[in-house]
Amino acid sequence: MVLSRILEVADLKVEFRTYRGVVKALNGVSFNVDKGEVFGLAGETGSGKSVTGLAIQRLLPGNAVIVEGRIVFDGRDLLSLKEDEMNKIRGKEITAVFQDPHTYLNPVFTMREQFRDILLTNDREIASIKDKREIEKAVHDRIIQMLTEVQMPAPERVIKMYPHELSGGMKQRMMLAMAFSLRPKLIIADEPTTALDVTIQAQVLELMKSLQKKYGTSVILITHDLGVIAETCSRIGVMYAGRIVETGTVDSVYSEPLHPYTQGLMRALPRADKDLKVESIGGSVPDLVDLPTGCPFHPRCSRAMEICRKINPRTLNIDGRIVECHLYDGETSRGRVA
Ligand SMILES: Nc1ncnc2c1ncn2[C@@H]1O[C@H](COP(=O)(O)OP(=O)(O)OP(=O)(O)O)[C@@H](O)[C@H]1O
Ligand SMILES: [Mg+2]
Numbered sequence: 383m384v385l386s387r388i389l390e391v392a393d394l395k396v397e398f399r400t401y402r403g404v405v406k407a408l409n410g411v412s413f414n415v416d417k418g419e420v421f422g423l424a425g426e427t428g429s430g431k432s433v434t435g436l437a438i439q440r441l442l443p444g445n446a447v448i449v450e451g452r453i454v455f456d457g458r459d460l461l462s463l464k465e466d467e468m469n470k471i472r473g474k475e476i477t478a479v480f481q482d483p484h485t486y487l488n489p490v491f492t493m494r495e496q497f498r499d500i501l502l503t504n505d506r507e508i509a510s511i512k513d514k515r516e517i518e519k520a521v522h523d524r525i526i527q528m529l530t531e532v533q534m535p536a537p538e539r540v541i542k543m544y545p546h547e548l549s550g551g552m553k554q555r556m557m558l559a560m561a562f563s564l565r566p567k568l569i570i571a572d573e574p575t576t577a578l579d580v581t582i583q584a585q586v587l588e589l590m591k592s593l594q595k596k597y598g599t600s601v602i603l604i605t606h607d608l609g610v611i612a613e614t615c616s617r618i619g620v621m622y623a624g625r626i627v628e629t630g631t632v633d634s635v636y637s638e639p640l641h642p643y644t645q646g647l648m649r650a651l652p653r654a655d656k657d658l659k660v661e662s663i664g665g666s667v668p669d670l671v672d673l674p675t676g677c678p679f680h681p682r683c684s685r686a687m688e689i690c691r692k693i694n695p696r697t698l699n700i701d702g703r704i705v706e707c708h709l710y711d712g713e714t715s716r717g718r719v720a
Pocket of ligand 1: 431
């Protein structure tokens, strides 16, 4: 175990039992997150980004089965922990920011009541205070401090509000304040800014980045928006049909995408600096109940060869870049098995 590593996900396979059959949502997902880094998880809708985030928190719905795999967080094997041990990690050492704060915020309690609850349940320092009035003061001070850190306008007034009284941007600031308040080691942010308009989106991302730097928090940023990842992350994993088909630093992947799927996503990205035509990738994501044989991307791939239809590509390591594509395998390529 490398000391600088906070999370290691290895060969994670998740299935959903549904009336249509078995949905193979994750088919061997592997990636690492280092301490203090922002790792971006990209890919089209249905590629398995959210399922990966939920699996790490062990929050998958009841019809999901973790078939195989390992999730090691800060030296602990999460999948072997008992539920009460996992409970001590979830919401404290690993916290989450969701796209829709309504899944998280309760409409019938004020922001102060909800924030107070989080701190009373999870904050060791506050739990160690004996005097009731001192507890309330510590809670209040911490809430105001966190809201000030997320540049919430008029925090004293905002804490008396109910969720519906907050704007979209204010809600996401509140979510960030809550997520960072317990000084977690890892934050899983699933499309945290997708519902916001572009200016607010940039502000919230900027804020997340500055808090993450300040506290040295690791973040998994899940988004289908490659522009957001370019601005926020150091490394990126590109998901397709429940696998990460390419992983590398943002600089290297954006300047020279190797996987034809990543190349397609890049071509679909509007670029101000280049006069390139924006092209979307033809076809659609495969049915996870009935995956194609061979490489799952081959039916949409303009560079597909005979072998792609039959055999799943191996995981190659090309100068530190992880890629799963037959184009780089074999005698003539630079690839070697990762
Ligand atoms: N509860 C469930 N029951 C059955 N299938 C599910 C369930 N939850 C997710 N899936 C399936 O798992 C696959 C991966 O879903 P996931 O939500 O991880 O995609 P995503 O990459 O987050 O997409 P999006 O960008 O739309 O959020 C999808 O095919 C989805 O239909
Ligand atoms: Mg999702």
